Amino acid sequence: MIKDKLYIGIDLGGTFIKGGVVSNKGQLLYSTQIETQAEKGPDKVTENIIKLINNLIKNFSSNKEDFCGVGIGVPGIVNSEKGIAVCSHNLKFDNFPIAEKIEREVSMPVKIANDANLAALGESLFGFSNGCKNVVMLTLGTGVGGGAIINGTMLEGNKSAGAEFGHSVIVFNGNKCNCGRKGCLESYVSATALIKKTKEEMLKNKSSKMWQVGSVENVNGKTAFNFKDIDKTAKKIVEEYINYLSCGVINIVNVFRPEVVVLGGGISNQGESLFKPLQKIVDKEMFASKHTPKVKIVAAKLGNNAGVLGSVGLFEN
Template sequence: MYRIGIDLGGTNIAVGVVNEQYEIVSHTSVPTLAHRSPEAVIADMGDAVQAALDQAGLTAGNCASIGVGSPGTCDSGRGVVVRAYNLGWYEVPVCQMLTDRFGIPARLSNDANCAALAEYVAGAGVGCRNMVLITLGTGVGGGIIIDGKIYAGMRSAGAELGHTVLVLDGEPCTCGRRGCWEAYASATALIRQTGQAALAHPDSALAAIPAQDINGRTAFDAADRGDAAAQAVVDRYCEYVAAGLTDLVNALAPERILLGGGISRQGERLLGPVREYVATHCFGQREGAIPVIAAAKLGNEAGIIGAAAL
């Protein structure tokens, strides 16, 4: 049997049909145009599913299920997007609407959980039973797999790992709290830290870069060229990431922690210091339950594969 995966984003809806090995056999994408009603967006989503099926020479009858990965708060039990601010969706029964059209079961989870599930079934998590995926992007997203299943908690509201406090009364966070891990370990936070270092060290290479050109690579690149202020930013940023991961190790002792999102492209420059910190700070230190810490593997395809695997 095949499965259909839908990666619903604020800008695009990507749809794929996957085979039993979780390989994408056909793929389509349409703009979300989120200013429209949910009904209009879901009608286009359905057309994209049909196009992906046609492209693969399949019908819905060849597929076991449809899965949707959505931003925002998703109630997986009811198949309802409870609220997704960037789509303007409130209480949208997306699963029922897709089942009505295609006649097969539909499942829903949020995009971070789908990405974790994708890594578990087809990426860097294959072969373990308990793992956590952390995405270091605009925010810090998290997905927890326990005993082969997404752990999402009551009303699927859990695994908001970016919104655990790292610094009491610290930097303001988008969620309304202060000092969240996300406010220190996201790409957004790294850009802020880089900008602050540029102002504090006028003799550094960072100070020569216009503020609007600073991105998540700037400090890593300048550190590579030997800039001391940039190296200090990178070192501290790696500690922020690693301190949060150490809390996860102490709470869950997963077999693997995978890092995804834009900053994870730094590879060993991030992973090396993070592994060392976790090994020397987790409960029991080097004799503790130290997980494998590695980069996520699937990139853009994770959304479709994880949704299909729901």
């Protein structure tokens, strides 16, 4: 019997570094995490990653020879070819040769990629889109992250700075975005944007049933969805939200024509009430819809483990 190959997957976050032992078949065999300590600078963060890798090895098998490599998802701009964390504000990376530094300490190959790209790779390999060669992922969270696998390869662009679907404009001169432009998809469909819109509409509509949450401080990304069947303000917010999201999704579909679009982040847990109307609009409005196969829109399957599992794809592709 051929033994599964084992990898170590690391997802470097602002607060925690998550790590896991992953097989080439996408099984997460063991996982643990450690505090990032981002405020102490890149050298300390690197030290913590090394500590986490050694913990994973020790607790899982105690034999370094069992592992084929380490894949790390790094936030911000990443030069994946050279293993350099080019720029990440939260983690204070500034052209930091992170892969080389870790490789020296752990004596096995280390590869890095942008964290959102790596999550998309994980979903394409081991999520619902398993087996599809063209997969685009959008993560609807504080911002809107993105990643694309095209013809089985992670689309990174020059210096891995591409695939930023959240910063494509859907409303010319529209809402101000964190990136400096106006009207980006992110400024309409991130959880942050949905929460802001819900609060604004509640303040305009004092009779809205959404006030049952108490105050606007208690509003979250679920509020409008929770009340949409009994409150017309909430219904309007949800409809508008889905219209904006469909616009962004169709733009992406028309450029890349994936088999599957994966939606991640908290909002993707809304199930049918989000996916059904969204799928309907995309089916109708995407280019050449009558003559081409459907593009399936699905919720992410791997949750917070997508990046850790995606690390396998950095080696096995």
